[in-house]
Amino acid sequence: MKLICIGRNYTDHIKELENEKPTDPVVFLKPDTAILLKKQPFFIPEFSNDVHHEVEVLVKINRVGKYIDKKFAHKYYSEIGLGIDFTARDLQAQLKAKGLPWEKAKAFDGAAVIGNWLPKEDFKDLNNLDFSLKKNEEVVQQGNTGLMLWKIDEIIEYVSKYFTLKIGDVIFTGTPAGVGKVIANDKLKGYIEDKQLFSITVK
Numbered sequence: 001m002k003l004i005c006i007g008r009n010y011t012d013h014i015k016e017l018e019n020e021k022p023t024d025p026v027v028f029l030k031p032d033t034a035i036l037l038k039k040q041p042f043f044i045p046e047f048s049n050d051v052h053h054e055v056e057v058l059v060k061i062n063r064v065g066k067y068i069d070k071k072f073a074h075k076y077y078s079e080i081g082l083g084i085d086f087t088a089r090d091l092q093a094q095l096k097a098k099g100l101p102w103e104k105a106k107a108f109d110g111a112a113v114i115g116n117w118l119p120k121e122d123f124k125d126l127n128n129l130d131f132s133l134k135k136n137e138e139v140v141q142q143g144n145t146g147l148m149l150w151k152i153d154e155i156i157e158y159v160s161k162y163f164t165l166k167i168g169d170v171i172f173t174g175t176p177a178g179v180g181k182v183i184a185n186d187k188l189k190g191y192i193e194d195k196q197l198f199s200i201t202v203k
């Protein structure tokens with residue numbers, strides 16, 4: 001399986017990193033080895049001094065598809081989740097400056113937190129979901145899927161032009177503002193509305 005990630009999907013986060021607003025979604029992949037194993041702590045890799053949390057709403061693909069029209073995209077997922085796209089910001093800045101791919105900064109082992117899944121029927125409107133990240137019990141990131149530049153069904157339409165979607169693939173839909181550095185012993189908890197979907201410790 002693969003993890004398909006969208007970058008720069010929230011205007012407020014584009015501003016905080018001083019990035020340009022994209023005309024097409026920014027897409028990158030993480031391999032399955034990036035998934036943080038359940039109940040394991042996240043270890044800050046030795047090659048970075050500035051690993052950031054990026055909390056993101058996740059979508060799990062449940063049918064094989066290619067060139068999926070956004071009108072039919074809702075048939076390709078039944079569960080919604082929440083995760084973290086951990087990013088070695090210092091390394092990413094070096095790679096971006098040289099116009100190089102971001103994988104070393106975003107696809108390293110443990111860089112993808114995938115929390116518990118919930119049936120999409122649990123939510124009235126997937127385009128109006130509040131989600132948040134607490135660091136040491138303080139809310140550090142808050143978002144609403146209504147603020148995404150590309151909504152879930154539009155993301156599926158777009159990425160499926162390039163990649164065949166397979167059962168079990170996970171889409172990371174982008175992060176809102178409030179990204180920040182993690183340090184050893186931080187505790188990160190993620191929520192969609194009032195439901196806690198993950199809790200991890202940083203080492």
Ligand code: MG
Pocket residue numbers: 005006007054056085174175
């Ligand atoms: Mg991200």
